[in-house]
Amino acid sequence: MVSSGAIQIPSRLPLLLTHEGVLLPGSTVRFSVDSPRNMHLVRERLLKGTSLKSTIIGVIPNTRDPEHDTDDLPTLHNELLFNGHPLRHTLSFSLCVCLCRIGTAGIAVQVVGSNWPKPHYTLLITGLCRFSVSSLLKERPFVLAEVKQLDQLERYTTPQRDATATDDGELGELSEKFYQAAVQLLGMLDMSVPVVAKFRRLLDSLPRETLPDVVASMIRTSNKEKLQVLDALSLEERFKKALPMLTRQIEGLKLLQKTRKMSPDNEKRVTDVQSLYAYTVIYFPNLVDRVHLAAVSEVITKVYCLDIRAARTLLDNDHYAMDKLKRRVLEYLAVRQLKTSLKGPILCFVGPPGVGKTSVGRSIARTLGREFHRIALGGVCDQSDIRGHRRTYVGSMPGRIINGLKTVGVNNPVFLLDEVDKLGKSLQGDPAAALLEVLDPEQNHSFTDHYLNVAFDLSQVLFIATANTTATIPPALLDRMEVLEVPGYTQEEKVEIAHRHLIPNQLEQHGLTPQQLHIPQSTTPDIISRYTREAGVRSLERKIGAICRAVAVKVAEVNHTAVFDLAFSECFAVCLFSDKAAPPELPIVIDHIALKDILGPPVFEMEVSERLTLPGVALGLAWTPLGGEIMFVEASRMEGEGQLTLTGQLGDVMKESAHLAISWLRANAKTYQLTNMVGGSDPLEGTDIHLHFPAGAVTKDGPSAGVTIVTCLASLFSGRLVRSDVAMTGEITLRGLVLPVGGIKDKVLAAHRAGVKRVILPKRNEKDLEELPANVRANLDFITATNLGEVLNASFDGGFPGVSGTRAHPQLTSKL
Ligand SMILES: Nc1ncnc2c1ncn2[C@@H]1O[C@H](COP(=O)(O)OP(=O)(O)OP(=O)(O)O)[C@@H](O)[C@H]1O
Secondary structure (H helix, E strand, O other), X not given: OOOOOOOOOOOEEEEEEEOOOOOOOOXXXXXXXXXXXXXXXXXXXXXXXXXXXXXXXXEEEOOOXXXXXXXXXXXXXXXXXXXXXXXXOEEEHHHHHHHOOEEEEEEEEEEEEEOOOOOEEEEEEEEEEEEEEEEEEEOOOOEEEEEEEOOOOHHHHXXXXXXXXXXXXXXXXXXHHHHHHHHHHHHOEOOOOHHHHHHHHHHHHOXXXXXXXXXXXXXXXXXXXXXXXXXXXXXHHHHHHHHHHHHHHHHHHHHHHHHHHHOOOOOOOEOOHHHHOOOOOOOHHHHHHHHHHHHHOOOOOOOOOOOHHHHHHHHHHHOOOOHHHHHHHHHHHHHHHHHOOOOOOEEEEEOOOOOOHHHHHHHHHHHHOOOEEEEEOOOOOOOHHHHOOOOOOOOOOOOHHHHHHHHHOOOOOEEEEEOHHHOOOEOOEOHHHHHHHHHOXXXXXXXXXXXXXXXXXXXXXXXXXXXXXXXXXXXXXXXXXXXXXXXXXXXXXXXXXXXXHHHHHHHHHOOOOOOOEEOXXXXXXXXXXXXXXXXOOHHHHHHHHHHHHHHHHHHHHHHHHHHHHOXXXXXXXXXXXXXXXXXXXXXXXXXXXXXXXXXXXXXXXXXXXXXXXXXXXXXXXXXEOOEEEEEEEEEEEEEOOXXXXXXXXXXXXXXXXXXXXXXXXXXXXXXXXXOOOOOOOOOOOOEEEEEEOOOOOOOEOOHHHHHHHHHHHHHHHHOOOOOOOEEXXXXXXXOOEEEOOOOHHHHHHHHHHOOOOEEXXXXXXXXXXXXXXXXXXXXXXXXXXXXXXXXHHHHOOOOOOOOOOOOOOHHHOOOO
16 A cells, blocks of 8 residues: 555654554544653644644554653664664664554644643544654654655545445455444444434445444454554455454444343443444544645644643733732633633623733733734624624625634634623614624534624634623623623832833833833832823823833934944944944933923822812712722802702712702701701701712712712811811711712722822721722721711711710721
8 A cells, every 4th residue: 555646644743652542544532641752742743833734643552551651761772674764763662662563644633731630631633544654753852753654545535436346356345244244333323323323424435445444443442453453554454353343343232232122121222332432533524624624724723731830920920910810810721721621601801991901811812822812892883793794785794703713813712802891782783692692602612603604613712801890791791701800000009010011111112221211110109190090000101101202202312413423334334233222321310300391290189188178078989980080079058948959960869869968967957066057957948059079071970979978068067177188988878877889999099099098988898998909908097887977977077066975986997
């Protein structure tokens, strides 16, 4: 059997020396790999290679004890000739043994790595054809050999004359006998089992000459018997070796059926296909596709081998802080590694803009060694954006999922579904409904894009979603995701992020070096507090970019002058060889004055204390999808008829909170000695009240401003100033209770950013404080309140009249 024809395996193959299982052409076998040579082969050939060719390897069965396949084997100088060629290498004993064997060239269709219980890989290999080793080219780090193909590959791919069909001699007889025996075996099995039915169909379409290999790999045979089939180079001999094995299997099944018939309640046909098909997955149709694919596509499937320690280091190197998120991401990756499956919850990172959600997604892809693709979902309101258009439309095209796969060119990328909370809806359907199918691991193995109109397997794609808030994510979609909250950063964290990541990145992007621009650690807090007000670090990054641009101009000017001082030839050399501007003598240091020159006058001032200088102003804390915010509440009163005016774009819930606050204050006016303009005990008598929430263009809603409105009005009616360093949040009831609210972490971070010293919050929110960074907890004084009396007492210096003594609870002082 000499190889001829179009389809050839590579003439040089890396060899996998296996101790378990024998790979026969046409079968698929799972091999566990842990010896040093084989591990090298997987890492350097299968995982690094990107072409289909690099997934073809030679499998040489080695029946020796695996323990002996170590690198310190005794080596022999091999002077054997093999197929007429001298073997020029010094070979280990095990290699000499292996060399005498025939092997099977196969395609690695899957590589799965694990570190538990020890580092190893599991390979799924589909056998293509026999080969013999002509000469060894190298022994380390893995064995590479010059090989000679022994079987033709075309027999699987092109309908051609069957070598045995026309043979009237012994071979024809043998092959017919073998075929009939195979039909008999299948007849004894349960056809309702898909793999049996599939094999029955294949039996007629396969060339007879392939049957011994296929059948021997499927029936119960020992490795020794399979080796005999592998070693049989003549077809006749192969039939002769495999036929007794097949007959034995039939006899065994007959016996089994007989014993089952003897017990009346067990008359069903043999369905124990599992025992018969111990190693086998029939792969012929795939094989045909794969061999053809070799000519057109270089895309292969790589399953990661993930090292959790390396993943941790990578995530730590890329991102400062975010400990909780990083821990959860590592847990998620570790579980996937142990399960070696991709099914699992879809992670959804929820947090304000610029806190690193997208960049963590990018790091995960790097950690897994996969392609990364971001799909922006903001404003998508047509389901064909996800699923594609039907081809009947002019200008139709595939959806974003299929387009993304086309862009990355592999079927297992990390897809970041950015801003799932901003999906729209329109007459053209609901894109969220299409996403349901994409994100459901039970359904997405057969995702159908309207444009392609064939099912596509998305189960290898790792989806990660990001959002600013969960409130607007459709519930069915949210249900399929595991939400990981990413809160904003404290000032100290931002300083660290700036110096570890943002400044070096911006220097790099602007072609500057630390020798040219230096932003001292003492300047960064000023950039953060005076020029940005955000939960994340995106504006901070922009400001640093602006500083870099300004400095780049200076550096370029200096260089220009310097270049003119040079002789022409030197000048030419500078132009040729310097891709970065030459450093000026001293780095340009950005101090407070330089900062003002470059960025202009400060955009934000520490305005809290200045604005709380009149009675009738209080500071609240609000949550928005952009993070926490401080929120002033102002009240004024004038002669009138008890009217309440509310301004500042308030929602219904907030308006109701204002009415509640007024009702509670009127009901408790005597206790707290609150008066109207003429000194009467009903604060609203002959008085109009105007409540305003500044930043009038921004819509505000929610119940959490309740305590702030009460405090603001109490200040107005009593004429006393609210403490200038206090901010508060909490819902109120008509009876004066303080109820818990959401977003505490973001709100407290906002208070901390604004320089507030005391935060009043509902008692039932005390547990949320544990999630705050230690330095924030240490810098703030937390007062937890169960009723409005406690809130008022903590908001005014020296407590609030009427409640002191009776309502000043010792627990008002935080124990944190
Ligand atoms: N903890 C961090 N360590 C280092 N860099 C960070 C960190 N957090 C954010 N960054 C940097 O801030 C920038 C903005 O981050 P990114 O684009 O990931 O934000 P995002 O949360 O996805 O925002 P959006 O919701 O607007 O998409 C990036 O350059 C990122 O590298």
